[in-house]
Amino acid sequence: MDALTIHEAARTTGWSARMLRYIEQIGLVEPDRSASGYRQYGPGELQRLRTLRELLDEHDLGPADVAFALRLRRDGALRAGVDAWLEAEPSRPETVSAADWLRWEQEKHARLLGAAGAPTSTMETTTR
Amino acid sequence: MDALTIHEAARTTGWSARMLRYIEQIGLVEPDRSASGYRQYGPGELQRLRTLRELLDEHDLGPADVAFALRLRRDGALRAGVDAWLEAEPSRPETVSAADWLRWEQEKHARLLGAAGAPTSTMETTTR
DNA sequence: CAAACCTTGACAAACCGTTGGTAAGGTTCA
């Protein structure tokens, strides 16, 4: 056998054993298992754990942030959707389609109608 | 005047006014302001708010996830760090540097010393 | 002017991420 157990890995990386299980649970560092189910941390996992610590400290992140970045990397549809949304960054009018302008005009119309007639509802739109 | 107020924007996008302020706070949709400080939602912002809703629903995200993706996109050092960490995905021994092997050997040595002379078996060292 | 907007700021509740602990039970080894 050539790998550290979870508590040994914890001691040499600075994480707690509890956190090593958590980090595995969210998919960041997944050690091999022995035949009887013991986690086996090899040099690769240890390096990953140490650099993960540095990464989190350096940029003030949580493990969940890195897990989300991992999800972004693995789920192409997610990445595409997020990228597309972020692409249309500020309120650039060029990014607005003709259909949006149409809806825009309809809304302006609705506003004028609403102001003219019925008492305006002061309730905030709550949608769950 | 050609833009919607916050409550009007809320009504037409399905968000609550409170959430529009929150979404602005985390940097996702930042409307212009009138001279007196009123938020002004134009067609671009309205479209962004609608597609944001779709994005979150479709992939089961929270606003903070998208905010983190935005941070990833804007902060090059952050993106580089996260990417570098994710790059070395599984426990591929090829991704382990010589320095890591050195540290690895040192650790194995320390373990053996702690076990007070167990020859082949390299199991735990109780240090509490 | 006054009603009905808007602003920021604060408090609060519900949930989740993070972390520790503990209990019940299997594994290893001196």
Place this chain on the structure above:
DNA sequence: TGAACCTTACCAACGGTTTGTCAAGGTTTG
């Protein structure tokens, strides 16, 4: 065998996210 590991599964506490509501005060407009 028994001590000292390991496993999973749960409960708990603290803090951050998400959302609502309210208060004090400025703006717009009929």
